[in-house]
Structures are given as structure tokens and as C-alpha cells.
Amino acid sequence: MSGSVSPLAPKTYADMPPVRGVRMATAAAGIKYKNRTDVLMMVFDRPAAVAGVFTRSKCPSAPVDFCRANLAHGVARAVVVNSGNANAFTGRKGRESTKMTAEAAAKAIGCAENEVFLASTGVIGEPLDATKFSGVLDGLAASGTEDFWFEAAKAIMTTDTYPKVATRTADLGGVTVRINGIAKGAGMIAPDMATMLSFVVTDADIPAPVLQSLLSAGVGPTFNAVTVDSDTSTSDTLMLFATGAVAGQAPVTADDASLDGFRTALNDLLRDLALQVVRDGEGARKMVEVTVEGAESDAAAKRIALSIANSPLVKTAVAGEDANWGRVVMAVGKSGEMADRDRLAIWFGDVRVAVDGERDPSYSEDATTAVMQKQDIPVRVEIGLGNGRATVWTCDLTKEYVEINGDYRS
Amino acid sequence: MSGSVSPLAPKTYADMPPVRGVRMATAAAGIKYKNRTDVLMMVFDRPAAVAGVFTRSKCPSAPVDFCRANLAHGVARAVVVNSGNANAFTGRKGRESTKMTAEAAAKAIGCAENEVFLASTGVIGEPLDATKFSGVLDGLAASGTEDFWFEAAKAIMTTDTYPKVATRTADLGGVTVRINGIAKGAGMIAPDMATMLSFVVTDADIPAPVLQSLLSAGVGPTFNAVTVDSDTSTSDTLMLFATGAVAGQAPVTADDASLDGFRTALNDLLRDLALQVVRDGEGARKMVEVTVEGAESDAAAKRIALSIANSPLVKTAVAGEDANWGRVVMAVGKSGEMADRDRLAIWFGDVRVAVDGERDPSYSEDATTAVMQKQDIPVRVEIGLGNGRATVWTCDLTKEYVEINGDYRS
Numbered sequence: 001m002s003g004s005v006s007p008l009a010p011k012t013y014a015d016m017p018p019v020r021g022v023r024m025a026t027a028a029a030g031i032k033y034k035n036r037t038d039v040l041m042m043v044f045d046r047p048a049a050v051a052g053v054f055t056r057s058k059c060p061s062a063p064v065d066f067c068r069a070n071l072a073h074g075v076a077r078a079v080v081v082n083s084g085n086a087n088a089f090t091g092r093k094g095r096e097s098t099k100m101t102a103e104a105a106a107k108a109i110g111c112a113e114n115e116v117f118l119a120s121t122g123v124i125g126e127p128l129d130a131t132k133f134s135g136v137l138d139g140l141a142a143s144g145t146e147d148f149w150f151e152a153a154k155a156i157m158t159t160d161t162y163p164k165v166a167t168r169t170a171d172l173g174g175v176t177v178r179i180n181g182i183a184k185g186a187g188m189i190a191p192d193m194a195t196m197l198s199f200v201v202t203d204a205d206i207p208a209p210v211l212q213s214l215l216s217a218g219v220g221p222t223f224n225a226v227t228v229d230s231d232t233s234t235s236d237t238l239m240l241f242a243t244g245a246v247a248g249q250a251p252v253t254a255d256d257a258s259l260d261g262f263r264t265a266l267n268d269l270l271r272d273l274a275l276q277v278v279r280d281g282e283g284a285r286k287m288v289e290v291t292v293e294g295a296e297s298d299a300a301a302k303r304i305a306l307s308i309a310n311s312p313l314v315k316t317a318v319a320g321e322d323a324n325w326g327r328v329v330m331a332v333g334k335s336g337e338m339a340d341r342d343r344l345a346i347w348f349g350d351v352r353v354a355v356d357g358e359r360d361p362s363y364s365e366d367a368t369t370a371v372m373q374k375q376d377i378p379v380r381v382e383i384g385l386g387n388g389r390a391t392v393w394t395c396d397l398t399k400e401y402v403e404i405n406g407d408y409r410s
Numbered sequence: 411m412s413g414s415v416s417p418l419a420p421k422t423y424a425d426m427p428p429v430r431g432v433r434m435a436t437a438a439a440g441i442k443y444k445n446r447t448d449v450l451m452m453v454f455d456r457p458a459a460v461a462g463v464f465t466r467s468k469c470p471s472a473p474v475d476f477c478r479a480n481l482a483h484g485v486a487r488a489v490v491v492n493s494g495n496a497n498a499f500t501g502r503k504g505r506e507s508t509k510m511t512a513e514a515a516a517k518a519i520g521c522a523e524n525e526v527f528l529a530s531t532g533v534i535g536e537p538l539d540a541t542k543f544s545g546v547l548d549g550l551a552a553s554g555t556e557d558f559w560f561e562a563a564k565a566i567m568t569t570d571t572y573p574k575v576a577t578r579t580a581d582l583g584g585v586t587v588r589i590n591g592i593a594k595g596a597g598m599i600a601p602d603m604a605t606m607l608s609f610v611v612t613d614a615d616i617p618a619p620v621l622q623s624l625l626s627a628g629v630g631p632t633f634n635a636v637t638v639d640s641d642t643s644t645s646d647t648l649m650l651f652a653t654g655a656v657a658g659q660a661p662v663t664a665d666d667a668s669l670d671g672f673r674t675a676l677n678d679l680l681r682d683l684a685l686q687v688v689r690d691g692e693g694a695r696k697m698v699e700v701t702v703e704g705a706e707s708d709a710a711a712k713r714i715a716l717s718i719a720n721s722p723l724v725k726t727a728v729a730g731e732d733a734n735w736g737r738v739v740m741a742v743g744k745s746g747e748m749a750d751r752d753r754l755a756i757w758f759g760d761v762r763v764a765v766d767g768e769r770d771p772s773y774s775e776d777a778t779t780a781v782m783q784k785q786d787i788p789v790r791v792e793i794g795l796g797n798g799r800a801t802v803w804t805c806d807l808t809k810e811y812v813e814i815n816g817d818y819r820s
Contacts, residue, residue, distance in 0.1 A: 055743075056744075057740070057743030057744055058742065058743045058744075058745070058747075058748070058749040058750075058751065059739050059740070059742055059743030059749060059751040059754070060743070060751070086736075088736065088739070089736060089739045089751065089754075089764065089767060089768060089769075090768050090769075091752065091766060091767040091768030092768070093768060094768070123734075123736060124734075124736025124737065124739055124740060125735060125736035125739065125764065125768075125769050126736075126769070127768075127769070187723065188723055188737075188740065190744070229722040229723060230640075230720075230721075230722065231721050231722060231723045231737075231740060231741070231744065232740070232743070232744035233740065234739065234740055234743055310640075311640075311641050312639040312640065312641060312722070312807075312811070312815070313597065313598055313639060313641045313815055316811070316812050316815035316816050317815065317816065319812060319816045320815070320816025320817045321816075322816060322817060324533075325535060326496075326498065326499060326533060326534025326535035326536075327534065327598075327641075329469050329498070329499045329534055329535065329644065330467070330469070330534060330598060330641060330642070330643065330644055331641070332468065332469055333465075333467030333468045333469030333470070333642070333644055334466075334467055334600070334641065334642035335468075337468075338468070339468040339469060340468075341468065341469040341470070341499065342501065344469070344499075354499065354535065356501060357499060357501040358499060358500050358501030358502070358503065358504070358535070358537075359499075359500075359535050359536070359537070397722075397812060398812060399809040399812045399813065401722070401726070401812075402726050402729060402807060402808060402809045402811075402812060403809065405722070405723055405726035405727065405730070406726050406727065406729045406730025406731075406732060407730045407732060
């Protein structure tokens, strides 16, 4: 873990109220870190509906394989998460480790193994000794409390410098339901259909297929629109649970207009957590919001935006507070998407720096530098070819990123 | 320019003999740098055959547009290169600048404007004041000498810490011909069908279409197989000229077996120059050779190899001498190409670190660390699915890269 908190951290953390139907507990099992919690157990009082999206990596971790298999069952009773070891690329030992953990969790709370979901985060390729924490699960299952969200978020941190929490409410079926979420992630962040680790729980009563539809749609402009370093993790896991413990809610049968309020609140919460992840990007000093408009399609706009957001030269220029918009031109040009150099326009904040294929006639270095000196830097590119639009978020690339990642394992 | 020479620089530079039929001269025109040369003029005694490959950027520089248009003519009399300003994203002013330069060069040596080729390298988006160096072209045209290759390479440097030169000979049509080349490049290096700037001249007599065929084939496993930072320049230009000044060579009519010796020598020279570029990667302390075998196809292998070579987490681990092979697994997994986690094997140098989807049973941290402490680090990945194979080269990602690029324009 980094020694100091990111300067982009929230000034205050959300006050996290309980969500009916779920209890949590944490333990310090000494998997890798000293003097901190590294195991989280969530237990649902009754079977909860579950949805999930996972990394598109061709080399997923053992827990990702395990969760994918159990998701078909659509019911969750417990979640066990550890930090300090990703249990990724650990072969047969990795599968044995997930099996041992699931068995211990199922026994502790009296459920089937396929009602248990697992996630691990940390170093890749080191065998995970599940005996270290399978022994603590009985105690965690018994001691869980509803008012434990902040501690839960802390237990799953790796190189994160602050815990990531968010909460929302929504009107659904005649009642007010709550949605709470936690996330972790700071490096190896370029989610592709999922994210690092994030767990979201609502007390709403929503069937698993509807929940999955909401989550799959919600992840695109949120967790899949942030990037720290263009590196997609083997462990990306985002799960959404519905305990159904709210009283008096009218039944939900399909992902339709009756869910509008819930959908909006969920997407807002996912965006909140995703931005907290990017604001904790390893070594980050500045956040960059990249908006591309006028591309051939929304998908093309997103690829151009990610080409800009992942460019080491754009990110180092931001770190140096250098209004080097020529590198934005470069990143548009290399994206592979259609662009007409002579129609491009680029803004840093409200300052238009380039238009019609060249530097803006009224370009002011001072005005642009003033934008670069801020903590949050909006970059907007107008392609001038169509109506495609996308926004993605990233952070700057600093010497601290190099330092953190030059010596992560030790 | 960086203050100190890359530790990966060649211990000695090639002794560059003249190539018959071409003369060079340089000048210090003060385009951006002080106290150094920044304009190079190459003049061919007689019209030379010419071939070129250029950036695939959708936002190419004005000189790239200019060269592409002239290439159809197939004949070169002069090349003018400046450093310090890329004349990219400079709109109408950029086109006027190339036209003014070409006019001045054509007038100085008495040729047509479409027999002139231009290249510019440096900052993007700043208008290039061609009057600064169009005035020196008369003098350069008159003062060119054959024995000036090393000085030519120095004049085109930007953030390079050393000049890049290479020379080869080959048997062709009953005589020995010579091939000389120079290159520049240190950042914004991820060529896509071309490279930063490189100019190669032979005294062989080879028609332009054959020359183009040789160059287009040669660039794939050489300049298009190196990456410093995954950022493709707007200015990438690689040109090959054949003066035909060698005496007594039998005519060449097609790209066939009679050219085998020449082709081998040319490809070897291109590889030499490309590796010199990556060894001068901004802030580089180590070179990494990434070989991927057993992929579904050669193209798939190259995409996987580039995913590894462009991963900030792999590159920072190399900088930190950390044998973090889990990040290689990550980069294979995110490449989008077919991979079966449980068939993967990975070597650092001669040390197999992973096999059959997990850490090698005989893994030795000491042996692996010994590899990481070397200056040149071979990484090999066996995918286990087919016969596709590729090798690419990159460098580590250091704090110095961040420093150099956080303040490039000033």
C-alpha cells in the first residue's frame, strides 16, 4: 500500500447506512499484509438474487472461473473476498484453493457451495494458501453486522490509498430501496466488461435475470469507461446482489420503465465508484475527463477517447502540466478510427486550443496552462464526422506510478 | 535533448563509408535548438529511385502528405529534413511551409518540386517557419559531401541521446553494392507500417517498384516490431533511395531471388537501426526482447507480443528489476487473441518461470532476478495453440521517461 493518500481522494466519505438483509465481517489473516484486515465475508440472511460481470481476460483468475460457474444458479448466500493474493495463474492449486474456501464458507453458514461467491486480489502467480483464512470463516459468519460497509471496503484494498464506498436510494414498486457499493482498484485498471473488484448490494427484490440486465447495461459508461494504465486485470469482478429484504415492494418481472428510478440510481452509484477508482490511480495527481464527440459512432468515439486516455505521452504531459495538445492529435490519429485531421477541434477545459486542423488562431498559452494546473482536467475533442459520443476518465502518469509498480511484489 | 547518453547506446558507432551518388550537408537554422545542427539536405547526383513507407496515423504531418504525393513519381533528387518542429497539425500554413521548402530545394539544385522529399520532426501543432531554413538550402546544395553520414544522423535528432547509423554491403548483379542508413527516434515510438524518421541509401541500381516491394516487406519484422511507448507518431517516415551509381551492375527487373543477398543485407540494416531506436527509448535503462511462439498465427503472436511490450505494468516491473511474470500473464490475457491459460509457459532468459498454467515447480526467485538485473532481457511466451511466432523489442518504463515527457515542449 502506498504511504500517503491520493490528493484526488474524496474530501469526505459517504456515510454508509445498513442495507437490510446483508451482514459483513472482516479479519486479518496475514495473507500478505501485516497489521491490517485482508479477508471480507458478506452473508445474506436469505438467498439473494445475484448478477455479475467479469474480466474478458483470456487468463482469468480461479475465483473468476468459480463465480462464472455459480452465476448460472442465480442465488447467493455468501461472498468471501481476500486481498494480497489474486489466486490467478495458479493452476490446479488455484482451483483447490477456491474449492476449499467455498466448502468452508458453505459449512459455516449452512448453504450449498454454488451459493458462495469468491474474489481475490493481489499478486498474480503466487499460490494462495486458503488454509490461512478458511479457518476464520466460521467466526466471520457468526459475527457479521449490518453497519460495516466502510470496514468492508478497507479489507479489500491493495495499492489503494483510500477505501471506496457509495450509497444511493431509489423509488421502486411503491417503496424506497437502498443500494450500497464498495470497490477497490488503483492499478492494472482498464476494465473490459467488468472492473477490478466491486460489490454492490440492494435490499430491493429483483429477479436475477433482471439484475443481470441492469448490471450489464450499467457497466459500459461507468467501470468500462475508466482506465489507469490500459492494463486489464485477470481478476476484474463486479457483482450486484438483491436481498429482497425491503418490506412491501411490488414485484418486478422485467427490465422495463418501472425500474427507471432504480436504474438511474444504480448507474449513478457505479459511476461514483468507478471515478473513485480512477481518482486513486497509482501515483495519480490529476484526473482527466476525455470526451469525444462527432465520431462515426458511439463505439468509435469510445475507442478514440481510450486512445487518448491510455497514451503515455498525453498522460505524462498532464503530469507535467504541459498543454501539449499535439499529443491529443497524435492519439486521435493512431486510434484506427476515422478522423479527418482538417476537421478536428480540441478543447482543454473551456479553452479551444485547435480548430480546423491547426492551432486555434486565438490560442493563449497562459489560458491553457491555467487549465492544466487544475486538479481535474476536461479534454474534449470534436471529430466532425458524425454523432458518436463517449466520455472516459483517466489519471496522469507520474514518477510515483513507476515507483509503485517497479517494486509491487516486495 | 537529454543530457546524458542512454546506457544502452552502442559501444562504438559504425564507420560510415560514402555511398556513391549521394552527398549531404547540414546547417544550424535555429528552428528550436541552440548550438546544434537542425537541417539536413541530401542531394542525389542523378535522379535516384525512391520507395517509402509512412505513418498510418489519420492525422499525418504536412511533410508526410507531401512525400506520399511525390512518391508516385518514383524519382528523387533531394531530401530536406528538419528537427525541432514536426510541421504536423499545422493546416494550410503547414502545406505552405512544405511548398516553400520544396521550391527552394528544387531551385537550389535545378530539379522539379516533385523530385524533392521532405521530413520534419519535433513538436506537433506549432507552425513551422520555413523561411528560417529555406534560405540555407542554396548553401547546403553546393557544399554537400559524400563522407557526412554521421553528421547527417546528428542533425535529425530530437530527444535522441545518440545518432543512429548503420551500413551493410551485398552482392548484386555481379558487383558489391553498399547500403547506408540513418534514423532518429526515442519517444512516440510505435510505428505502424513505418517508423519515426529513417533514410536509407544504396548505390545499387534498382527500379522504384522493386525498391518499394523490398521496403514494404522489410519494415514488418524491423521498424514495425519496436515500441517505446505505444504512441504512433504523426510523422513516421522511412525512405529508401537507390542512386544506381555503382558501376557494372546487371539490371534488376523484379523482386526475385537475384535480390536475396541485397534483401538480407537491407533487412539486417533496418533491424539494426530499429533496435538502435528502441535502445534509445526515452529514459530507457533496459531493453526487452519479447518472443511469442505457438500462437494461432504470426499476426496473433505479434499482437500478443505487442500487448506485453506495451504494458506499463510489465515495463515498470522491468525497470524495477522485478521478475513479475504474473504481469506477462495479464498482458497475454488482455491481448484479445486466443490463449489457453493452462497451456501457457513463460521464460525470462533461460529460466522457465511458469508452465501449464501455474508457476514452474522448480521456480527460483534468485535465478529469475539474475536475469532481470541484466541490461538486455529476453522474455519468451509459449502459447501452446499453433505455430504463430513473432518477436518485438521494447524498453523499460522509468521515472526518466515521465520526466522527459512532462516537459518536452519547453
